[in-house]
Amino acid sequence: MDEQRAAGEGPPRWWRQGPPWRYRWDDEDRNPRWPWRSTAFLTVFVLAGSNYAAGQQAGERAALDPFARVLLLVAGVLLLWRLRHPVPVVFGTASAAMVYLGAGYPYGPVFLAVALACFSAVVAGHRRAAWAALGMLWTGHVLVAHWLYRWLPPSGDSAASWGQEAVVATWTVAILAVAELARTRREQWAREGAERAQAARRRADEERLRIARELHDVLAHSISVINVQAGVGLALLDTDPEQARTALTTIKAASKEALGEVRQVLDTLRTPGDAPRAPAPGLDRLPELVEQAAGAGLTVRVEGEPPRLAPGTDLAAFRVVQEALTNVVRHSGSRYARVRLDHDGGALRLCVDDDGPATGGEAGGSGNGLAGMRERAAALGGTIEAGPRADGGFRVLAVLPSMVKSEGEGR
Incomplete structure (x- = not known):
């Protein structure tokens, strides 16, 4: 004093x-x-x-x-x-x-x-x-x-x-x-x-980090899809108008979804404490991610069934898969990826693999995407490992505690 x-x-x-x-x-x-x-x-x-x-x-x-x-x-x-x-x-x-x-x-x-x-x-x-x-x-x-x-x-x-x-x-x-x-x-x-x-101040910082992660995950994935499809549309505009139309349709759908999720995040800022108007995404929307990745030219194979998870873990798992597939689209020369889900009672093991090779910037560096995934996992008491595989390609492995929902709790 x-x-x-x-x-x-x-x-x-x-x-x-x-x-x-x-x-x-x-x-x-x-x-x-x-x-x-x-x-x-x-x-x-x-x-x-x-x-x-x-x-x-x-x-x-x-x-x-x-x-x-x-x-x-x-x-x-x-x-x-x-x-x-x-x-x-x-x-x-x-x-x-x-x-x-x-x-x-x-x-x-x-x-x-x-x-x-x-x-x-x-x-x-x-x-x-x-x-x-x-x-x-x-x-x-x-x-x-x-x-x-x-x-x-x-x-x-x-x-x-x-x-x-x-x-x-x-x-x-x-x-x-x-x-x-x-x-x-x-x-x-x-x-x-x-x-x-x-x-x-700590709560405000945590909330800012959470919102930054949400916006990054939403925008990075959707803009990556839009970027790839825009390139396809421009390349085929004169030679294959129908394929170009399909690319534009994919761009429209991806941008609409991104705007909806961004609006949901911004609504929580305008009316703090209010219940969200739409449920947070979870692994039940994994087919949508596969479809969006297919629109960007990436074939995704999913192994294992999504377990029933607590809302926080469900959202984190969804964002990890979303960010991992976004990195494959942006940084990998492979057009094929595998998503494997293993649930052994106490934890969810989520593995995303691609066969590479890397084509752009550093795929396994400390960018905001990987940092955001690690922050999400750490907040739940889980871990994230991301890096090149010994046989080539790249792997993202997330281990998240799987607190199963109660029977009366919806997805």
């Missing part, structure tokens, strides 16, 4: 709804506001209370004169700076109170000004200054009450009892204890606020 103030920054916004002794900060200049009302109230109370105490202690202590009222006023007005300069204020109020007592004026609420200044200094993190100021005041009171009283007004005064000093010391310790408790609670609230802010 001290470093935060030294850098010219105020407490976080949530602190403004904190406890009643919170610091109030100006959004424009990032400086603490002037505590006018509390200072004015306490100053009036100190002046009025001291007048009442003077009447009660008439003949025992010196009467209030203009110098006494100036000391009381100084002790109160100094509190106006207690948020900006807590150390000078706590020493200033303690000094004014010590002079006031040394001059023999009546005991009264002047100690409240010292207590509030000490409280503000401790809460602000200046503990040693507050302790030193209170120690100075108590030491000065002991000297006046047990030694210097002979030469200080009022005349004929006697030494104070040590029981009275014990009471003063008890009040001093109580003030410090309450201030320390407030400081501890404030630091705890600050830590909790920082933890909440960090958790919110």
